[in-house]
Amino acid sequence: MYQQGFDNDQYLSRQSRHIQDRIAQFGGKLYLEFGGKLFDDYHASRVLPGFAPDSKIRMLAQLRDKAEIVIVINAGDIEKNKIRGDLGITYDSDVLRLIDAFRSMDLYVGSVAVTRYAGQSAADAFRARLEALGVPVYLHYPIEGYPHNISRIVSDEGFGRNEFIRTSRPLVVVTAPGPGSGKMAACLSQLYHEHKRGVVAGYAKFETFPIWNLPLKHPVNLAYEAATADLDDVNMIDPFHLQACGQTAVNYNRDVEVFPVLAAMFERITGSCPYQSPTDMGVNQAGNCIFDDAAVQEAARQEIVRRYYDALCERRQGKGRDETVYRLELLMQQAGITPKIRPAAEAANTLARATGEPAMAIELPDGQIVTGKTSELMGCSAAALLNALKKLSNAGGHGVHLIEQSAIEPIQTVKVKHLGSANPRLHSDEVLIALASSARLSPMAARALDRLADLRGCQAHCSVILSPADGNTYKKLGLQLTCEPCYQTNKLYHR
Numbered sequence: 001m002y003q004q005g006f007d008n009d010q011y012l013s014r015q016s017r018h019i020q021d022r023i024a025q026f027g028g029k030l031y032l033e034f035g036g037k038l039f040d041d042y043h044a045s046r047v048l049p050g051f052a053p054d055s056k057i058r059m060l061a062q063l064r065d066k067a068e069i070v071i072v073i074n075a076g077d078i079e080k081n082k083i084r085g086d087l088g089i090t091y092d093s094d095v096l097r098l099i100d101a102f103r104s105m106d107l108y109v110g111s112v113a114v115t116r117y118a119g120q121s122a123a124d125a126f127r128a129r130l131e132a133l134g135v136p137v138y139l140h141y142p143i144e145g146y147p148h149n150i151s152r153i154v155s156d157e158g159f160g161r162n163e164f165i166r167t168s169r170p171l172v173v174v175t176a177p178g179p180g181s182g183k184m185a186a187c188l189s190q191l192y193h194e195h196k197r198g199v200v201a202g203y204a205k206f207e208t209f210p211i212w213n214l215p216l217k218h219p220v221n222l223a224y225e226a227a228t229a230d231l232d233d234v235n236m237i238d239p240f241h242l243q244a245c246g247q248t249a250v251n252y253n254r255d256v257e258v259f260p261v262l263a264a265m266f267e268r269i270t271g272s273c274p275y276q277s278p279t280d281m282g283v284n285q286a287g288n289c290i291f292d293d294a295a296v297q298e299a300a301r302q303e304i305v306r307r308y309y310d311a312l313c314e315r316r317q318g319k320g321r322d323e324t325v326y327r328l329e330l331l332m333q334q335a336g337i338t339p340k341i342r343p344a345a346e347a348a349n350t351l352a353r354a355t356g357e358p359a360m361a362i363e364l365p366d367g368q369i370v371t372g373k374t375s376e377l378m379g380c381s382a383a384a385l386l387n388a389l390k391k392l393s394n395a396g397g398h399g400v401h402l403i404e405q406s407a408i409e410p411i412q413t414v415k416v417k418h419l420g421s422a423n424p425r426l427h428s429d430e431v432l433i434a435l436a437s438s439a440r441l442s443p444m445a446a447r448a449l450d451r452l453a454d455l456r457g458c459q460a461h462c463s464v465i466l467s468p469a470d471g472n473t474y475k476k477l478g479l480q481l482t483c484e485p486c487y488q489t490n491k492l493y494h495r
Helices: 008-025 042-047 055-061 075-079 091-104 121-132 183-196 219-227 239-245 253-270 293-316 322-335 343-355 380-392 405-418 428-438 443-449 468-477
Strands: 030-034 067-074 108-115 137-139 171-175 202-206 235-237 250-252 359-363 369-373 459-462 480-483
Touching (some): 008 030, 008 055, 030 183, 042 219, 042 293, 067 075, 067 091, 067 183, 075 108, 075 121, 091 121, 121 137, 219 293, 235 253, 250 253, 293 322, 343 359, 343 459, 359 380, 380 443, 380 468, 405 428, 428 443
Parallel strands (some): 067 108, 067 171, 108 137, 459 480
Antiparallel strands (some): 235 250
16 A cells, blocks of 8 residues: 655755855865656655656755756767667757756756767767757766776866866866766766866765665665666665774775775866765655655565566566666565565456456555456457546446447547557557546546546556556656556567
């Protein structure tokens, strides 16, 4: 059952205040490397129930008078048209999307930095396009020996070659379309140039996960490892923090490994390193805003199993590796869980065995399980949505129809006869449109439609891999979906 365990209002207040304190620590100028997703952090909202997906951007909006945004993008990613997997768009297109999104929140985007620039023609074209749109663009170059040749990096032949990004506000948020874009190097390059100009400036890092003040094997931190299982990130105790402060803190391997190099760069730039550990560099306050640890742990356990099912399906589709599946199995063992913690999975699979057709189950907020089976009129995911809305709105039991069959049949005719579909069954989005159309004349359908928001956060499971149309609808509604790693048919090609 869904239960909140995270205080989002406290997070917004506490996080913005902590960042302001860090700005003051460095005399009024801070470069903040911002990792993760700013606008749509659905992982955080799943494992920290109560965390709003847009919390981080709302927090920044509270600092809009002090903040400006610098977006960095790797020139190599522009050249090879690298795709952002969750959105299906190229990194350079995502830069434009991010600029629009920031501006819609009245946040100031100061410039774009193209990193590792080596004369790539696609990067030149992108730079010209941005400048024609009125967006300043700066070039940062590859540095031989980065990140270990400190004497060369922190010199006029290293950071000194990079164009200085002109900024005007105390807080400079450095973000990117994805990993490997060069956010940290851009921040350190700026510190080098600021110091050469006699300006005192600092650097800090914002990462939501792992949460430094939760135990190493806390389900929330294990869920982060599950989310990055394909990247081989590993949570670990920060040895520098333990030695310096005598306090156990959790960080991840890449930050721990790079800290000695980062500390050496700080010493070379400013004469001393302001931090004793990679944990000190962070500003994340999420761990201090958990008020129900049991609820958070349960949500994180569900996330680990959900990631496991995702990995199984990706392997079945030829997009994933055995190693990712094995790592997730190990994480489940460490968390003391199995897929059996998802009651919806057992319900869907039981119905599928009984009918011989694909089946779907949804666990409602009060713990009740509703199911949907495949019929001539609609797929199992569409049927489960209607049955869930029927239950939530108390619209009656078996035999009560929210949508009349006479309203469904014309839609099927259009699909097959005019749109060339081989499957006349209605998908989830089509059923919701039919329900919305019925709501004009049916009070019962209208009541059911009003309960759509109650599906957010519910656990759902399908006995087969869902079509993209159905899977995307469930995702948009906020259901936490898993599927068995098999298809409805034995065909080689699946749409």
